[in-house]
Amino acid sequence: MACTSCSTGKDGQPKGCKNNGTCGTDSCNKLSVFDWLSNMSLPGGVEPFNIVEVRFKNGRKHFYRNTENLSLSIGDVVATEASPGHDVGQVSLTGELVRVQMKKKKVAQDSEEVLKIYRKASQRDIDIWQEGREREEKIKQRSRQIAIRLNLSMKISDIEFQGDGSKATFYYTAEDRVDFRQLIKEFAREFNTRIEMKQIGLRQEAARLGGIGSCGRELCCSTWLTDFRSVSTSAARYQQLSLNPQKLAGQCGKLKCCLNYELDTYLEALKSFPKTDVKLKTKKGTAVCQKIDIFKGALWYAYEGEWMNWHQLSPEQANKIVALNKKGEAATSLEEYETEVILSEEKTKGFNNSGGEDSLTRFDKPKQQQSKKRNKKRKKRKPNPTKSKNA
Template identity: 70%
Template sequence: MGCSSCSTGKDGQPRGCKNNGTCGTDGCNKLTVFDWLSNMSLPNGEKPFDCVEVRFKNSRKEFFRNTEHLTLAIGDIVATQAQSGHDIGMVTLTGELVRVQMKRKKVSYADGDLPKIYRKASQKDIDKWQKCRDREEEIKKRSREMAIILKLQMKISDVEFQGDGSKATFYYTAEDRVDFRQLIKDMAKAFGIRIEMRQIGYRQEAQRLGGIGSCGRELCCSTWLTDFRSVSTSAARYQNLSLNPQKLAGQCGKLKCCLNYELDVYLDALKDFPPQDSKLFTEKGLAFCQKVDIFKETLWFSYKDDPSNWHTLTKHQVNEILEKNKKKEKVASLEMYAAENIYAEQEEKVFENVVGQDSLTRFDRPKNNKRRNKNKKRRNNNKKRPAKNA
């Protein structure tokens, strides 16, 4: 997504709105919700919903009550209530969809402690807010240096200033409990502001910072994913993925959230599927499972004495053999079932290309230059002949 100012420049380079995710059209923001009710008017006598959703830095969003009945639209910069002073944020959602979002995030509309919106931000408020935002990178770098000097086992990943510049929230990740009392004293003395330390998980860190995943797209957690479900290695086992930490781990260092996306489909397909450690007893010998294709419902087995020769069986055939083995009956051989599969494949209809389409590799073949050379030789012979007298 991008705002109307994020078009391409004259030299072909992306121009960008240079607003660091605070553009007026709200198109460059993370976790943006499309207001599909914006063009619909309220029925007669209905009052608009008096709560709005306001977004602050990165993906932090909160709900505020519009007690002043201000006319707000998506993209408006507003001054909101904070614990001390005021904060500056941007309206990301208004109207009845805010009620849906509050219900989804389990925020009570009747809560009397719901913070309020003071006013629309003036130019003075916006300038002060932008000035504070410009200081965040430098302060983050200096705070990391202080933490290294104090030998604290923590990583400060992000800094967020309050809109009035009186307070800064430092987001950090750590494996164990960290005693950062001396760090807070040093930072308060160096920066001259109130300090709040907030520990977040590794997934929340990736959500705030964003990035590009191994699939080539933006991270799901920073674009649309709002709830973080636990991901276990069993999800990879069900999908027959190799347990390689470098491939299964995301930028947060944890297992990728997308491992859960197709897990239900695999679980449904595996309901009546024979176990992958199945052993088949035949008169020719004991057979082990070597490979499984879940969606094609195919398994490959090989004898213990001949592991290099694989035989293709369907899941129904394997279940049939297992049922016979439970009754202490042995089948003759795996070749008998594999031969049935080969015969069934031969009976399948083969459709030929009767449309007359050309081959895609027709330009790869060298052209025949015999005709061209023949025409060139004929022209040279005509030039050598003497002209006839009239």
């Protein structure tokens, strides 16, 4: 969603509300929350909740207490308490939903983390705020050059100026501990402002910078994902994915967060499958699981010593053999159970493969016919050398 007046200018910046992509109506903000209680009035005698949520650069949000009882709405630019001075941000949520968000994020209403709002931002506050935003890109490039000159194994990913321009926060990523005491001295001398260094993880860096994922959509961490849960390679194993780090890793270099989205569904489906390490004992021999297909609901087994011959079974049939083995009995053979699967597939063969999509040679015959027709046309076009000599 976006405001109706949004469009792109010459430099790539969006037009419309002139907020460089952060719409004043909060309709195209990143990580915005829809206030579905905005049209409802409070019961009589109930005072409105005096804490609001304020959003800063790249989705950073904090809760602030409205001690002056200002009439605030979503999208208002306010000056908030900071250490030192004040900061400038936009109101992202008001009303009773703020109480729900604080409970979700486990922030107490009487906590010292909840600072207060000074006032609605004046034009002077907004001008100083915009000047700091314009300086960030140049300072980021210069700060990276200084870090390289000092041989520090760190990467400065982003810079955020405080609303009054009195402090600059440098966000960086590093694998090991970094001694940046000399770096802070040079930054303070070069940029003439108070410096604060804050280390973030690789996932947080990707969330701040944003980008397009391999699915073609914006990164989940920069649009709606707020909590970063750990992702392990077992999630890829349960979903039968190849353990290729280039395909499983996201732009942050870690495993993709979307590997956890469908994991619960796969685990629920695998409950009906026997474990792959369980061998099936038959009178013909011991069978070992070679492959499973969760979507088709099928397993493939092969006898020990006959690894090239696979036998397809359904989870129900495989569980029957496992139940017999637990009783100390051995099944006759896998072929008896395999015939039932083949018969059930033949009944639906006309529906699944009516157009011959499963044939590997479906493109060969048309190509042969076309090549024959072309050869005939070429023969007709070629002149006969004997006729030309006689003429």
